[in-house]
Amino acid sequence: MYPDENNICRKCHKNCADGCTGNSDIVGPGGCNSCEVGFRKSHFTETIRCLPTDTNSCPDSHHLTPVKIDNNNLLGGKRMCEPCHRLCQTCYGASNMNCNKCKFFEADSCVDFCPTMTFGNKATQKCEPCFDECRSGCRGSESTDCLACKNFKIYIGEDDKRFNCTDECPHLPYSVLDNNTNSETASRTVCADNTHPEVIALLSRNAEDEKKKMAIIVAPSVAGVLIVAVLIACIAWCCQKRAKAKKKTAKLTAKMTGWDEEVPLTPTTAKPDLAQLKLIKEYDLRRGGIIGSGAFGTVYKDFGFQKVKMLKFLWL
Incomplete structure (x- = not known):
């Protein structure tokens, strides 16, 4: 009292x-x-x-x-x-390790925010693991709930905001760097088709590179062909010039030796006139090309020192 x-x-x-x-x-x-x-x-x-x-x-x-x-x-x-x-709803001790029920989420102890690579399931009040392909955390357990992707990102829809994380690009042929500048949430690569701005730029660069490569290959080839053509033309011109020179020399020699008259090359059935036959020793002859042949033998052109216009060799 x-x-x-x-x-x-x-x-x-x-x-x-x-x-x-x-x-x-x-x-x-x-x-x-x-x-x-x-x-x-x-x-x-x-x-x-x-x-x-x-x-x-x-x-x-x-x-x-x-x-x-x-x-x-x-x-x-x-x-x-x-x-x-403060993180316990009910407890049996003073620490957040002594909670009977957590006020927010439960991991190894009661927490207000779940650790990295886990998310708070409000239904169970537990921290559950993110999808395997997530990086930097997630909002749920699905591949579309990742904050960023470990490997590849596929955008869903046309607003380029929602995306799906995957370990490979299943049907899109290109993978490009993510244009998200946030280092915590940016993915390393994005799966894309040929309508993506980065892919368009990449294809344009590749086309320019191919043109340069073709130019590097074609230019020397064309130059080589032109050089070969010029060489062939020069050789042909030299050969033609040499042939003309030989022909001219032969005509000049024939004219100087008196053997430039035309000789009929077609043989006839007429018998040779033996009265005009001249016998010449073989070592006095310098045999030329075949002029024709007849009943008594073959006619050659002679470029000997003797002024004999026509030679008829009789083969007995």
Whole structure:
């Protein structure tokens, strides 16, 4: 009991222990000196209220713990309902490892944000792994929930915002660098077709490179063909010039030796005139080309020193 301002003895609050100085259930001046079970609402307050003496469990977000005996602690040796860790909904201890139920999500302990490469499933309140092809985290378990891709990205729709992550480009023939400048969410490559701006630029560069390669190949080839053609023309011209020179020399030699008259080349059935037959020794002859042949032999052109216009060799 305690005396009021009129020195009338009044009963303490029913939850008090070890007397009181007022009718309040708060431990301290004007209230309980102590209590069997105290209650602290949050970590940021020193106010302790007394709970019923038969309390064996605490309200949500609190846990029941014994208080060490200490001469400076009014509840030494008693019990206290202390607040749980801020990430616990219910708990059996002070740490976020001692939660019965998490306030946000559960990983190895209660967390407010799930670790990298996991996402918070609101239905189960657990952190679950991302899709295998995700990089830098995700919003769900599907390949379309990745923040970025480990290997290849395929855009879904025409707005280039939603995408699917895959380990290879299944039907799109090109892979280009992602144009997303955010290093945390940008993918290394994007699967694309020939309508993608990067692919268009790539094809244009490839076409220019092919033109340059063709120019490098064709130019020397054309030059080589022209050089060969010029060489062939020069050789043909030289051969023709040499043939003309030989022909001219032969005509000049024939004219100088008197053997430039035309001689019929076609043989006849007429018998040779033996009266005009001249016998010449073989070492005096310089035989030329065949002029013709007749009944008595073959006629050759002679370029000897003797002025004999026509030679007839008789083969007996």
